[in-house]
Amino acid sequence: MSKYKQEIEEVIRKKQKLLEELELSKNTQEVIDDNLAVEDGERKRKIPKIKDDNTKQQELGNDEILDSQLVKDAYNTQNEHDEEQNEEIQEKKNDIRKECPFIITIKRHLLDFDFEKLCSISLANLNVYACLICGKYYQGRGRNTHAYLHSLETNHHMYINLHNAKVYCLPDNYEVIDQSLNDIKYNLAPVYSDQQLANLDTMDTKSRALNGIYYQPGFVGLNNIKMNDYVNVIIQALCRIPVLRNQIIRFNNTVNQDVFDLKTLISKRFSNLVKKIWNPRNFKGQVSPHELLQAIVLKSKKKFTINEQSDPIKLLSWLLNNIQSELSNTNYKNLIDECFKGEVEIHTYTPLQNQIGYSSVPEIENKPFIYLTLNIPPPPLHKDDHKKINIPEQPLFNLLKKFDGITTHDNPKYRKTYRIKKLPKYLILHMERFTFNKYYLEKNPTIVRFPLNNLDLKGYIDEGKSLRYNLLVNICHEGTAKAGTYKIHVRNKANNTWFEIQDLYITQVLPQRISVSEAYIQIYERIDD
Incomplete structure (x- = not known):
């Protein structure tokens, strides 16, 4: 349509220019030859010669007729052109x-x-x-x-x-x-039915990749592009949480993918990655988190990158908050809260003025939490009789005393006690192993002993009923504070076995080895009575 409108406008513009020239030379009689033609197929039109001032009105009338005819022919040609285009489009659609x-x-x-x-x-x-x-x-x-x-x-x-x-x-x-x-x-965009989602945790059959290697869907390696092992362990951890996994898959469970929707970029790319990790028909026995990594770098404004290792607990907090924000206007707006949100009651005692001690009446505050941070104190040392190696060790229950409502935490500004008011379906525990001193980053190598099953938190909550948890995920750190790496232990709920995953390497491990690792982040699942 725009092509023919331009031709019409060009004819009218030239006609107006011609009339202006006639107005300037109205005392003379000139014959102006102007071959104004509109290419419409092989047809050409010429504006008749203008002879004198006495024929000006007649010429103007002829011009109006000419304009009307040009417009009519142009629109007729456009309609023919539109019909041809529609036929071509229809042919392409039916091709x-x-x-x-x-x-x-x-x-x-x-x-x-x-x-x-x-x-x-x-x-x-x-x-x-x-x-x-x-x-x-x-x-x-x-x-x-x-x-x-x-x-x-x-x-x-x-x-x-x-x-x-x-x-x-x-x-x-x-x-x-x-x-x-x-x-x-299906490999480009796996789609899962509700029945398939319900059976993911009970699926105990292995799949075969194109290269002949067998793999367990859901327990596949992730590429370490450079230094993104801290991202890989968080992705692997979140894939083990059934409620989060199933709902995030449903959020983007379609073949048609948005090209680049910045408002839901993290959620959709995380959804696509989870679907590929659990894909039973994958061409490869591994998956690359490249798309999600690019989205994390973009939306975090390079706070998290693939060129430098970062703290997994900071990434976990940032990732969950961003998913919660992106899903705020959808049917899944309460997904993160339903999985991880708990509540802790904090009693704060202020120091007495000009006296030793703290006030007897505390300020009471209830705060929500996504994860609980456990402080590892200087542990008792046990000597190995054979190798004379000092083995620092602490049971998990000693660290959980922080939330019994009795143990105090003092500093010059206040004294605090913590008491858990509400525990989530999935409890995230963070062992604070890394501390900054004046010069460098230090790591506490203490081994935290923890149960794999039936962690009872009855004594740390006011509800009074038994609250038991089973371990789903254990993220641990190996090596020094600056040159260490992260790996993860995950439970296969189908047969109650454990896998150790470090980037692309997957091995089945004994449960006894998990409890002696340098645990950093753990995720427990509550056992419903």
């Missing part, structure tokens, strides 16, 4: 084939949908396709687009839209529908 000779050229072992959906040439994130032969990402599929040119240059003809999972053959540009492509579409 769907169930057979394609190039399906056999697809190379599944080269496909990797874990990376950010950006064109490898333009770095654009709109309308991106993956070549199913070489695995590279290209933008567009129309003429002169990167995917179209790639198909001509390399004879790679099969492409999948990374946003709606439709498969096309280029450069012929028709959609291919074939049952043999379903596994590729």
